[in-house]
Amino acid sequence: MLSDQLSDHVFMSMGFGVQVCKDPRWGRCFESYSEDTDGVCNITSFVFGLQGTPPQGHPAGYPFVAGRQNVVACAKHFVGDGDDRSLLKFVGCKEHREIAHEAVRKSLVLLKNGRDSQKPFLQLDRNAKKVLVAGTHANNLGFQCGGWTKTWQGTTLLESLERKRKWFTRNPPSEETLTSNDFCYAIVAFGAPYAESRGDDPEPSIHFDGAEVVRLVAEKVPTVVILMTGRLVVLDPTVLEKVEALVAAWLPGTEGDGITDVVFADIGLEMF
Numbered sequence: 001m002l003s004d005q006l007s008d009h010v011f012m013s014m015g016f017g018v019q020v021c022k023d024p025r026w027g028r029c030f031e032s033y034s035e036d037t038d039g040v041c042n043i044t045s046f047v048f049g050l051q052g053t054p055p056q057g058h059p060a061g062y063p064f065v066a067g068r069q070n071v072v073a074c075a076k077h078f079v080g081d082g083d084d085r086s087l088l089k090f091v092g093c094k095e096h097r098e099i100a101h102e103a104v105r106k107s108l109v110l111l112k113n114g115r116d117s118q119k120p121f122l123q124l125d126r127n128a129k130k131v132l133v134a135g136t137h138a139n140n141l142g143f144q145c146g147g148w149t150k151t152w153q154g155t156t157l158l159e160s161l162e163r164k165r166k167w168f169t170r171n172p173p174s175e176e177t178l179t180s181n182d183f184c185y186a187i188v189a190f191g192a193p194y195a196e197s198r199g200d201d202p203e204p205s206i207h208f209d210g211a212e213v214v215r216l217v218a219e220k221v222p223t224v225v226i227l228m229t230g231r232l233v234v235l236d237p238t239v240l241e242k243v244e245a246l247v248a249a250w251l252p253g254t255e256g257d258g259i260t261d262v263v264f265a266d267i268g269l270e271m272f
Contacts, residue, residue, distance in 0.1 A: 018033075018040050018041075018043060018044060019031055019032040019040075020032060020034070020035060020036075020037055020040050021034075021035050021231070022035050024204055024231045024232040024233075025200065025201055025202055025203070025204060026199075026200065026231075027194055027195065027196050027197050027198060027199025027200040027201070028196050028199070029199075029230055029231035029232075030146045030147055030194070030195075030199075030230025030231060030251060031147070031230075050070060050071055050072075051063075051064060051065050051066065051070045051071060051072055052064065052065060052066025052067065052070045053066070068087075069087070092153050092154075092254075097154075097254065097255065100253055100254060100255045100258075101255040101257055101258050101261075102258070103255075103258070104249070104252045104253070104255045104257075104258025104259060105258040105261050105262055107250060107252075108247055108248065108249055108250075108258070108259065108262050109247070109248040109250075110122070110245070110246075110247055110248075111227075111240075111246040111247065111248055112240060112243065112244075112245055112246040113245050114244060114245065115244065121222070121224065121244040121245040122224065122245050122247075122263055123262075123263060123264055123265060124185065124187075124224065124263050124264050125184065125185075126164055126165055126264050127165075128184035128185060129182075129184060130181060130182060130183050130184060131165075131183060131184055131185060131186065131187065132173060132177075132178075132181070132183045132185075132186040132187070132217065132221060133157075133158055133161060133186070133187050133188075133189075134173050134186065134187075134188050134189075134213060134217060135187075135188040135189040135190040135210065135213060135226075136189075136190050136191075136207075136210065137157070137189040137190050137191045137226070137228045138156070138157050138158045138187070138188075138189040138226075139156045139157070139158035139159070140156065141154050141156050141254065142193075143191060143193050143228060144156060144157070144228060144251065144252050144253060144254070144256065145251060145253050145254065146193065146195075146228075146230045146251035146253075147195050147196075147230075148195050148196075152254060153254060154253065154254025154255065154256070155254065155255060155256040155257055156256045157187075157189050157226060157252075157256040157259055157260070158256075159256060160256035160257045160259065160260040161187070161256075161260055163257075164260060164264065173186075173213070173216065173217055175216070178216070178217065178219075178220040178221060179220060183220075183221045184222075185221060185222045185223065185224065185244075186217045186218075186221040186222070186223045186224070187223075187224055187226065187263075188213060188214050188217055188218075188223055188224070188225050188226070188243075189225075189226040189227075189228060189249075190206055190207075190210030190213065190214070190225070190226075190227065190228070191206065191207070191210070191227055191228035191229040191233075192204060192205065192206055192207050192229045192231075192233050193207065194230070194231075203234055204229075204231060204232065204233045204234060205233055205234045205235075206233060206235065206239075211235070211236050211238075211239050214239050214242065214243060215238060215239065215242055218239075218242035218243050218244075219242065222244045223242070223243045223244055223245075224243065224244060224245040224246070224247065224263065225239070225243050225245070225246045225247070226247050226249050226259060226263075227246065227247065227248050227249060228249050228250070228251060228252065229248075229250065229251070230250065230251045247259070247262075247263065
């Protein structure tokens with residue numbers, strides 16, 4: 001199928017999936033919108049967004065494409081097939097990235113905010129003199145996007161932080177680094193990258209010694225953890241106990257600014 005499309009100069013855009021993830025051990029959870037079947041069914045309206053709404057009286061079961069601004073779609077990955085290269089200029093355009101930015105801000109979940117509910121740790125002080133940024137996911141756009149992505153256009157968490165102020169970064173931090181620097185706080189970003197069958201895991205957990213890095217840092221410096229993952233993961237209870245704040249960022253994609261907007265500013269920060 002793919003070879004036929006390439007030989008016919010038909011271009012394909014892999015989009016959203018309609019899988020229903022009932023088990024977080026499944027390696028394709030990152031493609032699923034929900035474990036609720038009704039919620040996933042509602043997502044199929046994206047088909048009309050891609051190919052346009054058929055006019056009244058259009059025969060049921062027959063394809064319809066509204067015009068040059070639309071592409072043929074189907075309900076699996078919402079494959080958009082088209083051969084109009086002029087539309088490529090809209091890929092990653094400012095308008096689309098602004099929508100993605102907003103989606104990141106509104107999808108973050110605050111799981112912990114301070115050891116005392118009356119003394120929240122967030123929002124962070126952007127004027128702090130010295131801050132440590134660490135973790136495998138702090139400066140990796142592929143991990144932010146998830147799945148098979150290695151790199152892409154966009155802004156990593158670290159790049160967003162550096163635009164707001166000058167940061168001290170060392171990854172992974174050593175005992176000497178932590179004790180010889182007077183850090184006001186630390187931001188540690190880590191997660192569990194995976195893709196399809198290679199991601200099947202009987203006990204989804206944090207990769208690359210992420211939990212050890214968190215424990216090492218949190219022993220010395222007040223720490224907020226940014227967790228990037230496309231599914232539920234098992235966290236060692238000691239990780240949650242040691243950190244001051246924990247934010248689930250899911251897979252924020254290209255928009256690291258959506259995370260820093262929330263941890264630094266009063267934008268829809270609520271405890272769940």
